[in-house]
Amino acid sequence: MNLIQIEIPQPTHPKESIMKKIGLAMFALGMLVFLSGATGAFENIKLFYCLGSLGLAALGGVLFILPSRNDGLPGIKNNGVMFRAISNRGALAWMTSVFLTGFYILLYWYPEYLKGLITSTDVISFGMTGKAATQWFLYGTIYTLAILVMGMKMIIKYRHSRYQIVRTISVMFFQLVFAYLIPHILEAFQQPEYYFTYFWPLKTSVLFPNDLQWLKSQPGALPQFMVFWGVIMSIIGVPILTYFFGKRWYCSYVCGCGGLAETLGDPYRQNSDKSLKSWKVERWMVHSVLVFITVTTGLLWANSIYGGELLGSASMYFSRWYGFLIGAAFSGVIGVGFYPIMGARVWCRFGCPQAAILGIFQKYFSRFRITTNGSQCISCGNCSTYCEMGIDVRAYAQRGENIVRASCVGCGVCSSVCPRGVLNLENGPVRGRVST
Ligand code: SF4
Ligand code: SF4
Known part of the structure; x- marks a missing residue:
C-alpha cells in the first residue's frame, strides 16, 4: 500500500529585527521606571525622572517603528496580523485589554490610587499651567504621546498612501495643539480650559445651560468667543462641513477619540464585528445614546427656564447617569479598554452621539x-x-x-x-x- 504524505504548511511567524527588539526593551524599561515613580522613589529628581522615563518609552516606540520603513516592496503590510496574539484576540490582547480597562477604572473612579503617578507629572504640569497635575493632566499627556508615537507608525505603515499620511498628520496636529497645548496654555493665562475641537453632544458642556452661563460670566472677550464658537459649530458648522465632506472631516481628521483609534488602535482594526447582527445592535445603541443626551440637554434647558422640583430632579438624574454611563464607562473604560478585543472604534461605532449625528447627515x-x-x-x-x-x-x-x-x-x-x-x-x- 502506498502512503501519501501530506505536508500542512505552518503559519510563519514574522521575525522582528534587532532594532525592534531594542526599541521594545527601551519602551518597557521607560514604562517600568515611570510606573515605579508612583512609589515616590524619585521625589528628589522629578524632572529627570518624568522626562527621562517618558522620553525613553517614546524613543523605544520610535525605534520599534522605524525598521518598518525598509520592509521590502511598496504597499501596506498586514503580514502576520492574524497570527499574532496581540492583534488576533490572543492571550496578549486580553492582558492588554484588562490592563487598559483597569487603568481607566482607576482614572475615573479611584484616582487616589494613581496619586504617585499623577504627582510625578507635576513637573510638566507646573511648567505648562502653573498648577499641580490632576489625573486628567496625566491622562492627556499619555494620550497625546500615544497618538504622536503611534501616528508615526501609522505614517510609516501607510507611507504609500497620501490620504493616510495627511489625515494621520492632521489627527496628530489637532491632538497636540488643540486638545493638549491650547487648553493648558489657556489655564496658564487664567482663562477657562477649553477644547475648540469638541462640540455638542460629544462635549456636552458646550450646550449645557449651566456651563454656558458660567462661561458667559467670565471676564474678557475670549470666554464670550468660546460660547459663540461652541454653539455655532455645534448647530451650524458641523452640519455644513458634513454636507461637503461627510463625517470624515471630523472622525478621521480632527477628533481625539478618532485620533487614538486610528493610531494606537490601528493594529486592531480587523477585530471589528462585520455581522448583520452587530450592525443592528450598533444602530440601536448609537441612536439611543443620541436620544439620551438630547433628552438630558432638553431637560436641563427646561429646568433653567421654568425651574420646579420635578424638572430639577429629572434633569439632575439624567445628567448624572449620562455622565456615569456614557461619559465615563462607555467612552473611556469600554471605548479604549476593549480596543484589542472589539477593534478600535467600539466607542465611535456603538456609543458616540457625535458620530450618530454626523452619520445621519452623512447618510441623508x-x-x-x-x-x-x-x-x-x-x-x-x-x-x-x-x-x-x-x-x-x-x-x-x-x-x-x-x-x-x-x-x-x-x-x-x-x-x-x-x-x-x-x-x-x-x-x-x-x-x-x-x-x-
Ligand atoms: S474584496 Fe474589497 S479589497 Fe478585495 S478587490 Fe474587492 S473591493 Fe478590493
Ligand atoms: S470606515 Fe470602513 S468603509 Fe468607511 S472608509 Fe473606513 S474602511 Fe472604508
Whole structure:
C-alpha cells in the first residue's frame, strides 16, 4: 500500500529585527521606571525622572517603528496580523485589554490610587499651567504621546498612501495643539480650559445651560468667543462641513477619540464585528445614546427656564447617569479598554452621539460616498477585514454599488488595502449617489 504524505504548511511567524527588539526593551524599561515613580522613589529628581522615563518609552516606540520603513516592496503590510496574539484576540490582547480597562477604572473612579503617578507629572504640569497635575493632566499627556508615537507608525505603515499620511498628520496636529497645548496654555493665562475641537453632544458642556452661563460670566472677550464658537459649530458648522465632506472631516481628521483609534488602535482594526447582527445592535445603541443626551440637554434647558422640583430632579438624574454611563464607562473604560478585543472604534461605532449625528447627515444630506468599480473586484475581502466600523465593504464592491453608510468614518483604509483600486472616496452631487 502506498502512503501519501501530506505536508500542512505552518503559519510563519514574522521575525522582528534587532532594532525592534531594542526599541521594545527601551519602551518597557521607560514604562517600568515611570510606573515605579508612583512609589515616590524619585521625589528628589522629578524632572529627570518624568522626562527621562517618558522620553525613553517614546524613543523605544520610535525605534520599534522605524525598521518598518525598509520592509521590502511598496504597499501596506498586514503580514502576520492574524497570527499574532496581540492583534488576533490572543492571550496578549486580553492582558492588554484588562490592563487598559483597569487603568481607566482607576482614572475615573479611584484616582487616589494613581496619586504617585499623577504627582510625578507635576513637573510638566507646573511648567505648562502653573498648577499641580490632576489625573486628567496625566491622562492627556499619555494620550497625546500615544497618538504622536503611534501616528508615526501609522505614517510609516501607510507611507504609500497620501490620504493616510495627511489625515494621520492632521489627527496628530489637532491632538497636540488643540486638545493638549491650547487648553493648558489657556489655564496658564487664567482663562477657562477649553477644547475648540469638541462640540455638542460629544462635549456636552458646550450646550449645557449651566456651563454656558458660567462661561458667559467670565471676564474678557475670549470666554464670550468660546460660547459663540461652541454653539455655532455645534448647530451650524458641523452640519455644513458634513454636507461637503461627510463625517470624515471630523472622525478621521480632527477628533481625539478618532485620533487614538486610528493610531494606537490601528493594529486592531480587523477585530471589528462585520455581522448583520452587530450592525443592528450598533444602530440601536448609537441612536439611543443620541436620544439620551438630547433628552438630558432638553431637560436641563427646561429646568433653567421654568425651574420646579420635578424638572430639577429629572434633569439632575439624567445628567448624572449620562455622565456615569456614557461619559465615563462607555467612552473611556469600554471605548479604549476593549480596543484589542472589539477593534478600535467600539466607542465611535456603538456609543458616540457625535458620530450618530454626523452619520445621519452623512447618510441623508452629504456629498460623500465611496464609489466602487465592481468589475475589478476579486473578492479578496481585504476591504471588509480592515474596515474598523464593521462595514462589509466587499458586499458593496461585488455589486458595484456606492457605499453610503452612516457609520463610515471615511478613514480610507478599505481603499488603501484594496489590491485592485476598486474603491474611491469621493465628494459629488447628492442626487444619485445611492446606487439603485
Ligand atoms: S468603509 Fe472604508 S472608509 Fe468607511 S470606515 Fe470602513 S474602511 Fe473606513
Ligand atoms: S479589497 Fe478590493 S478587490 Fe478585495 S474584496 Fe474589497 S473591493 Fe474587492
